Amino acid sequence: MPPDFPFKKPTWPVKVPAPLPKRSIGIEYDTSWSRSPIACKLRSAYIKGLLRPSMYAIARPSIKGASELDLVEPPVIFVANHSSHLDTPLILSILPGTFSRKIAVAAAADYFFDRTWKAHLFSLTLGAIPVERKRPDRTSAKLAISLIQDGWNLVIFPEGGRSPDGWLQEIRGGAAYIAEHTKRPIIPIHISGTYQIMSKERSQVSPGSTRVTFGHPIIYSDDQNVRHVNDLIYKSLARLADESSTDWWNATKRHAKGESPSLSGPDSAAWLRAWKLPNPRNESNVDT
Amino acid sequence: MSPRPGYVLEVDRTTPPVLFWNGEGYLLERLPPEQSRIVYPPDPLKPLEDPTEHIRNALSHPIGDSQPLKSLLHPGMRLTIAFDDVSLPLPPMQQPDVRQLVIEEVLELAADAGIEDVALIAALSLHRRMTEQELRHALGDRIYDAFAPYGLLMQHDAEDPDGLVFLGTTDLGEEVEINKRAATSDLLVYVNINLVPMDGGHKSVATGLASYRSVRHHHNVETMLNSKSFMDMHHSELHSANWRMGRYIKEQGIKVFQIETTLNTNTFPPQFSFLQKREWEWGPKDRASFIASSKALSIMGDRARRALFHSIKAPLQLTSIQAGEVEAVHQVTIDNVLKQQLVNVDGQTDILTMGLPYISPYNVNSIMNPILVACLGLGYLFNMYIGKPLVREGGVVIMRHPTPLAFNTAHHPSYIDFFEEVLADTTNPAEISKYEESYATDPWYRELYRTGHAYHGVHPFYMWYWTAHALDHLSSVIVVGGNTKAVKRLGFRPASTLADALEMAEDSVGGSPTITHIRVPPLMMAEVS
Numbered sequence: 001m002p003p004d005f006p007f008k009k010p011t012w013p014v015k016v017p018a019p020l021p022k023r024s025i026g027i028e029y030d031t032s033w034s035r036s037p038i039a040c041k042l043r044s045a046y047i048k049g050l051l052r053p054s055m056y057a058i059a060r061p062s063i064k065g066a067s068e069l070d071l072v073e074p075p076v077i078f079v080a081n082h083s084s085h086l087d088t089p090l091i092l093s094i095l096p097g098t099f100s101r102k103i104a105v106a107a108a109a110d111y112f113f114d115r116t117w118k119a120h121l122f123s124l125t126l127g128a129i130p131v132e133r134k135r136p137d138r139t140s141a142k143l144a145i146s147l148i149q150d151g152w153n154l155v156i157f158p159e160g161g162r163s164p165d166g167w168l169q170e171i172r173g174g175a176a177y178i179a180e181h182t183k184r185p186i187i188p189i190h191i192s193g194t195y196q197i198m199s200k201e202r203s204q205v206s207p208g209s210t211r212v213t214f215g216h217p218i219i220y221s222d223d224q225n226v227r228h229v230n231d232l233i234y235k236s237l238a239r240l241a242d243e244s245s246t247d248w249w250n251a252t253k254r255h256a257k258g259e260s261p262s263l264s265g266p267d268s269a270a271w272l273r274a275w276k277l278p279n280p281r282n283e284s285n286v287d288t
Numbered sequence: 289m290s291p292r293p294g295y296v297l298e299v300d301r302t303t304p305p306v307l308f309w310n311g312e313g314y315l316l317e318r319l320p321p322e323q324s325r326i327v328y329p330p331d332p333l334k335p336l337e338d339p340t341e342h343i344r345n346a347l348s349h350p351i352g353d354s355q356p357l358k359s360l361l362h363p364g365m366r367l368t369i370a371f372d373d374v375s376l377p378l379p380p381m382q383q384p385d386v387r388q389l390v391i392e393e394v395l396e397l398a399a400d401a402g403i404e405d406v407a408l409i410a411a412l413s414l415h416r417r418m419t420e421q422e423l424r425h426a427l428g429d430r431i432y433d434a435f436a437p438y439g440l441l442m443q444h445d446a447e448d449p450d451g452l453v454f455l456g457t458t459d460l461g462e463e464v465e466i467n468k469r470a471a472t473s474d475l476l477v478y479v480n481i482n483l484v485p486m487d488g489g490h491k492s493v494a495t496g497l498a499s500y501r502s503v504r505h506h507h508n509v510e511t512m513l514n515s516k517s518f519m520d521m522h523h524s525e526l527h528s529a530n531w532r533m534g535r536y537i538k539e540q541g542i543k544v545f546q547i548e549t550t551l552n553t554n555t556f557p558p559q560f561s562f563l564q565k566r567e568w569e570w571g572p573k574d575r576a577s578f579i580a581s582s583k584a585l586s587i588m589g590d591r592a593r594r595a596l597f598h599s600i601k602a603p604l605q606l607t608s609i610q611a612g613e614v615e616a617v618h619q620v621t622i623d624n625v626l627k628q629q630l631v632n633v634d635g636q637t638d639i640l641t642m643g644l645p646y647i648s649p650y651n652v653n654s655i656m657n658p659i660l661v662a663c664l665g666l667g668y669l670f671n672m673y674i675g676k677p678l679v680r681e682g683g684v685v686i687m688r689h690p691t692p693l694a695f696n697t698a699h700h701p702s703y704i705d706f707f708e709e710v711l712a713d714t715t716n717p718a719e720i721s722k723y724e725e726s727y728a729t730d731p732w733y734r735e736l737y738r739t740g741h742a743y744h745g746v747h748p749f750y751m752w753y754w755t756a757h758a759l760d761h762l763s764s765v766i767v768v769g770g771n772t773k774a775v776k777r778l779g780f781r782p783a784s785t786l787a788d789a790l791e792m793a794e795d796s797v798g799g800s801p802t803i804t805h806i807r808v809p810p811l812m813m814a815e816v817s
Contacts, residue, residue, distance in 0.1 A: 006316065006575035010304035010568045013297060 025119050027109040027132045027139050034123035035152070040101070046125055047092050047100065055093040058207045059086060059197055063094055064244060065214035068187065072217050074099055075153045077186045079175045079233055081241075081263070082157035083166045084194035086210075088126055091155055091189065094212055099153045106131040106144060106156040106174070131174070133160045141177055148182045158233060166195035166277045167265035168237065176229035179220040188215035188233060190240035192278055213240040238263050245278055291331035294631025294812055295566070299324040304567045306805055308643030308786075310769060311656060311690045312593040313585045314563070314578075317786050319641070324803040327678075328566055329812035332552035333628050335605030339386070343393045346547070346609040352616025357394065357545055360475055361401035368473040369394055370409045370444075370497060374422045375649035376481040377551055378809075381604040386549050388428040390479045390609070394547075395431070407469055408435050410443045411478070411496030414503060414744035415650070416699050416737070417443045422653070442469065446499045446744065447734050454501075455540045458532045462505040464540075467497040471542055480548045482621045484629075484672070484811065485519045486526070488548045489618035490534020498533075500728055500746060505529060509717045512756040517671035519813060521622065534614060547611040548621040551604040552628055553810035560600065564810050590692070597646040598653050629813045633678060636816060638801035639793050640679035641786070642669050644689040645809055650743065650751070655696040658774040659703050659711075659751050661689050666765065667754030669808060676816040678804055682763045684793040688786070691770030691778075698741050702733045706748035707777060715779030717756035724749050763796040 005011070012018060024030075033039060055061070076099070080087060088105050095103070109130035113119040122128040129147070131140040144154055156178070159169040179186050193210030215236045220229055238260040243251035254260050265273045297303065305316035306326050319326070336342045347357040354360075361367065371387045374380070391408070398406055408431070410418055423441065424432045435441035444467050445451050453468040470476045470493065478496075480488040495503055506529035512518065514525035521527045538544070556563045560581070562574035570578070585593055608624040610617045648656060648664040656664070665687040670677065679685060695704045710723045724746060727733065733745025759765070765780040766789045775782040783789035794801060806812070 005304045005567070006570065006578050009572075009575075010570055011302045012568050013303045014300060015298050016295075016568065 025116055026113050027130050027137060029109070029113045029119045029123070029130050031119075031123045031129050034127060035104070035147075039124055043125060043127060044101065051089050051125075052093040055086070055089050058205060059090055059194060059210040060208070061090060061094055061210045061212050063212050063214075064248075065240070066096075068214045068216055069096060069099065072185050072187065074102065075148045075151050075182075075184055076217070077148065077175055077179055077182075077184055078153065078155045078189055079158050079186055079237075080155070080189040080191055081163070081168050081237055082159050082161065083163040083191075083200070084198045085162070086194040086198050086205075087157070087191050088155065090191060090194060090210060090212065092126065102151055103127055103153045103155060104129050104144070104147050106140065106154065108133050108161060109140070110134060131156075141174065141181075144178050145181045148178065148184055154178070158230075162200045163195070164200055165265070165273055166199065167273060168234075168263035171230050171234050173226045173230060175233065176220070176226040179218075179229060180226060183220060185217035185219055186229070186233065187217055188236040188240060189213070190215070190237050190244055192241065192244050195277070196279055211244040213244040215240045234263070235260065241278065291333055294330040295328045296631070296633055297326045297328065297566075299326060306567055306807060307563070308641075308688045308805075309645040309809075310643055310688050311692075312590070312597050312646040313582070313690075314643065315582070316567070317688075319803060319805055320790065323800060324805065325637075326805045326807055327631055327633055327812065327814060328807050329553060329564075329631065329810045330628065332554040332605075332810070333607045335552055335554075335607055336609075339389055339606045339609075340393065342606070342609050343390055346611040347393060347397065350545070350612025350617075351610050351620060352613030354545065354612035354616075357477070357611065358397050358401070360543075360545060361398055361403055363402040363404075365403055365474040366405045366472065367398055367403050367475050367477070368407050368409060368470050369477045369479065370411045370467075370470060370493070371426070371479040372481050372487075372492075372496070373410050373412045373415050374418045374426070374652045375415055376487065377483045377602065377604055378647055378649060378652070379555070379598075379600050379602045380425060380652060381551070382557075382601040383425060384428060385426045386481060386551065386606055387426050387479050388431065389606075390547055390549065391427060391431055394477055394479070406435075407440045407442060409467060409470060409497065410441075411492065412444045412446070413496050413498060414446055414500060414737070414747055414750070416741045416743050419653075419741065444497055445738055446503070447738055452499050455537060455542075458536045460532060462529065462533060463501050464494070464533050464536050465499040465502040466493060466537065470497050471540075475543050475545060477545045477547065480546070480621075482548050482550050482625055484668075485521060485622055485625050485813065486524075488546075488621055489521070489527070489530065490537075490614055491527070491530040492546065492614075493537055493542075493544060494530045494533035500744065502533070504724075504728070504746075505533075507750045507753060509721060509753050509756050512717070512753050513760055515671075516757060517673050517677070518757075519671050520674045531615075538614075544614055545611065546614040546617045547609065548617050549606060550608045550621060550624040550628065552607045554603045554605055555810045557600065557603055590694075594646070594655070626813060629811055630674075631812050631814055633804070633814045633816050636676055636680040637678060637683065637804035638680060638797040639684045639686060639790065639803045640670070641686045641803060641805040642688070642808065644669075644687050650747070651696070651699070654699045655692070655694050656689070657695045657700055657703055657707070658691050658693065658771070658778055659707060659748050660700075661687070661691045661767070661770070662778050662780075663751040663754045665689070666758035667751065669806065670758040672806075672808075672811065672813050674813060674815045677758075677761060678806065678814050678816055679762065681761055682796070683761075684764045684766060684796050685758065685762055686766045686768060686783075686786070686789045686793060688768040689770055691767055691774045693771045693774045699743060700748070701736055701742050702727055702730070702745040703743070703748040706752075710748075711777050711779075715752075715759075717753050717759060720749060720752055764793065766792055
């Protein structure tokens with residue numbers, strides 16, 4: 001009877017320090033194949049044939065401010081608040097072909113790329129690229145910058161992950177950093193309603209209505225810095241949140257006075273924060 | 289990033305079987321867990337990126353009390369370039385051989401200087417003459433074709449009364465007799481490949497270009513018993529004797545420009561790369577290569593298997609070159625050899641195991657006969673230490689090798705008689721010397737050495753002397769898988785399996801012995817604390 005080794009993989013002696021795992025997944029996963037013409041066509045067919053009908057059935061989006069997209073030429077950087085796994089499919093479903101044909105989505109490397117099958121699946125179906133969110137790493141920023149310079153649009157959720165309670169979390173500097181290095185416009189998008197359909201804590205889908213509001217492009221100028229641009233992103237999202245539940249003119253006036261409703265929610269008990277969360281199903285919850 | 293250093297693995301139940309060389313083949317063996325350890329050599333060092341540039345730089349910036357080579361060359365002078373023979377490196381390296389690269393640069397300088405009288409000498413000492421193919425491999429066609437047709441590419445003849453010159457005796461009465469062409473040259477350039485610490489230094493000329501009359505003063509039992517080990521220059525009588533002779537040669541006005549080179553341990557080409565990987569790192573390709581090659585070797589005949597292995601050309605690469613005054617150069621060389629080969633090992637062991645490969649310095653393109661098996665295991669591998677031997681005094685060495693009862697009659701004629709006559713009488717290195725003179729002076733052996741491709745008649749004695757320190761140190765030597773008759777004639781104990789050998793060894797070292805396996809080649813030197 002032949003010994004296990006060499007017919008089988010050798011055992012690793014316990015006294016030998018294990019090597020660092022080969023990082024062919026996670027942040028090191030090579031997504032270039034998912035931007036090949038064939039993969040793009042497959043993705044486009046998937047979005048048009050399956051994703052879009054599904055999202056319109058589940059999330060029933062109403063869209064505001066889409067005309068803002070007419071003002072810019074690709075590539076652009078889309079930044080959106082993030083409270084549900086539905087946010088990405090929703091954005092991909094409603095973007096016009098000018099932008100969705102060449103689009104990449106920044107996705108958490110530790111979640112969407114921690115298994116080979118997941119990495120393959122999400123890079124093919126969503127055009128996902130891995131982003132390190134647990135430690136400083138320039139790899140993902142470099143990839144994103146090179147993609148934009150190559151004509152690809154980018155979707156990024158600047159909070160770095162889904163909101164646990166539906167309110168906006170702190171905005172990180174990734175989007176502003178990429179804009180600084182590419183000088184491409186940032187298009188803010190506010191999404192409301194997806195948290196109620198499928199929140200971080202709830203895996204079941206409860207169909208409902210959503211609102212997606214596009215904002216005015218933010219252009220990174222030389223006299224700005226990352227913190228300044230982050231502030232602009234926050235204010236734009238706050239204005240869009242206001243606009244989504246009221247109307248453009250009133251939201252614009254409140255924005256001009258610096259009186260847009262807070263997106264981070266009241267500093268109070270958890271139930272009260274949940275109670276105050278804007279909800280397309282209950283417009284009166286908007287905190288003004 | 290530096291290459292990985294050597295590694296000592298304590299064997300436990302998670303340790304995969306370890307590779308044992310077995311002559312012209314190899315196999316995997318399990319060592320007893322919790323009492324065994326495996327010593328792995330360091331990974332190959334990064335080679336020099338531009339060897340030619342480094343060679344030129346070494347020649348123009350010599351070490352020690354020496355002028356640049358260029359300023360030592362002038363028209364009308366007599367220049368001799370000596371070089372190491374086929375015993376180095378092991379396995380023979382892929383072309384271009386480092387000797388070719390170095391000698392071409394030396395010849396370029398000689399040509400620029402307008403030197404007419406230039407000759408090359410293969411420093412054979414008492415080794416066999418190299419074949420044309422071997423010379424072409426070592427030197428390249430360009431050098432061979434420029435010198436060989438005119439008789440200017442010579443092979444040292446330690447028995448040529450007209451080709452040797454007696455220089456005198458050292459303070460200890462050692463006769464110094466070396467190659468006449470070398471001794472009568474205005475400058476002798478010696479090109480070394482320093483594979484192990486013993487190579488090079490004064491030994492290059494004092495042994496490589498010496499006669500039997502001279503070599504016998506340090507190639508003997510007393511010297512070997514006082515060399516612990518002969519790979520450690522600070523504790524080697526072999527080294528001391530060569531240094532005495534080398535210094536004497538220098539005092540006689542013979543000017544030597546020493547060039548020494550070190551190579552990394554990139555020993556096997558890609559198809560055999562698994563042979564120098566640690567087993568737990570073998571990937572699917574390595575395992576497939578092992579399985580396929582083992583199967584192929586098992587159905588091949590001896591001749592085909594030997595031809596296959598001896599066709600291997602090692603992808604060895606230059607890691608350093610230093611030139612100039614002999615002793616200063618050699619000191620730097622030793623540091624560079626040890627940088628590649630040294631492994632720190634904590635303490636001695638009861639039983640030392642080793643798988644012996646198909647090649648030793650004395651059977652390149654030839655058969656590893658039983659005497660060479662003994663020499664490789666107990667002469668070379670046992671002595672690859674600094675400080676203390678890997679195995680304790682009274683310990684046991686277990687070697688794995690088929691030890692075929694076979695000899696190459698062209699290369700090793702005196703070995704056959706040595707095996708049948710001398711070893712049949714005694715295997716004690718101290719006692720065999722009574723036969724030495726008759727073999728050394730035998731006219732037939734001398735003729736074969738001088739005109740054929742035979743090792744000198746005395747050579748098998750030297751191989752046996754080489755084992756003297758190990759035989760003195762050990763209580764028993766066991767050969768696994770060897771030809772029983774051959775093993776017994778060597779005075780060793782035959783065993784069918786490693787398990788049997790370990791059980792037999794317990795007779796000498798007691799129960800639950802500690803076991804150390806050296807995973808060579810590639811070569812390594814153990815510094816035993």
